[in-house]
Amino acid sequence: xxxxxxxxxxxxxxxxxxxxxxxxxxxxxxxxxxxxxxxxxxxxxxxxxxxxxxxxxxxxxxxxxxxxxxxxxxxxxxxxxxxxxxxxxxxxxxxxxxxxxxxxxxxxxxxx
Amino acid sequence: xxxxxxxxxxxxxxxxxxxxxxxxxxxxxxxxxxxxxxxxxxxxxxxxxxxxxxxxxxxxxxxxxxxxxxxxxxxxxxxxxxxxxxxxxxxxxxxxxxxxxxxxxxxxxxx
Numbered sequence: 001x002x003x004x005x006x007x008x009x010x011x012x013x014x015x016x017x018x019x020x021x022x023x024x025x026x027x028x029x030x031x032x033x034x035x036x037x038x039x040x041x042x043x044x045x046x047x048x049x050x051x052x053x054x055x056x057x058x059x060x061x062x063x064x065x066x067x068x069x070x071x072x073x074x075x076x077x078x079x080x081x082x083x084x085x086x087x088x089x090x091x092x093x094x095x096x097x098x099x100x101x102x103x104x105x106x107x108x109x110x111x112x
Numbered sequence: 113x114x115x116x117x118x119x120x121x122x123x124x125x126x127x128x129x130x131x132x133x134x135x136x137x138x139x140x141x142x143x144x145x146x147x148x149x150x151x152x153x154x155x156x157x158x159x160x161x162x163x164x165x166x167x168x169x170x171x172x173x174x175x176x177x178x179x180x181x182x183x184x185x186x187x188x189x190x191x192x193x194x195x196x197x198x199x200x201x202x203x204x205x206x207x208x209x210x211x212x213x214x215x216x217x218x219x220x221x222x223x
Contacts, residue, residue: 002155033211042215043156043201056210090155092211099163100146101203101211103155 006104018079021107025093032074037088081111114139118202118214133187135202143206145185150199
């Protein structure tokens with residue numbers, strides 16, 4: 001158990017809809033990262049938050065947004081969903097300075 | 113920007129064969145280097161890491177040495193088992209505080 005909790009584990013929704021993925025980092029970790037893993041693809045970095053503020057942005061679509069709350073949990077919002085958004089979405093957290101990233105089990109999103 | 117390049121898979125080996133998965137990196141400064149493993153249906157787990165040149169990370173029979181002169185961090189194991197079948201990711205983090213991952217190498221070990 002990495003200590004990073006992601007909910008829900010599975011999500012099936014229709015095109016055009018909006019979903020929210022939730023992540024609780026390890027106790028004490030201030031940094032949260034979001035990654036997208038499509039079928040047979042590597043990990044695409046989406047965005048990083050540190051102590052409530054956006055720190056780094058990767059290949060995140062404009063239809064996607066994220067935030068980190070004062071209790072350090074984070075949410076990734078995906079809107080106007082398309083079939084191509086079907087993927088595994090991972091959250092990770094790390095201490096500061098970063099020694100290693102600890103990953104959650106992921107949320108499998110299926111858009112139908 | 114920083115990047116990681118690892119060998120494409122899939123890699124298929126017989127049990128007890130030797131494994132090498134190549135990983136090279138490009139980074140400014142002095143990155144920390146990692147190998148993560150992803151078993152089917154699971155998240156990524158840290159396998160081993162190295163934080164400075166010439167460090168050797170090791171775990172569960174896997175090893176990797178941080179080679180600054182060749183900017184490499186190749187993963188090796190002397191004798192693989194069926195239970196090692198998984199996807200292996202090489203990664204780095206540097207001053208940008210992002211973790212940059214390679215594309216992953218799928219390993220299949222046959223009994």
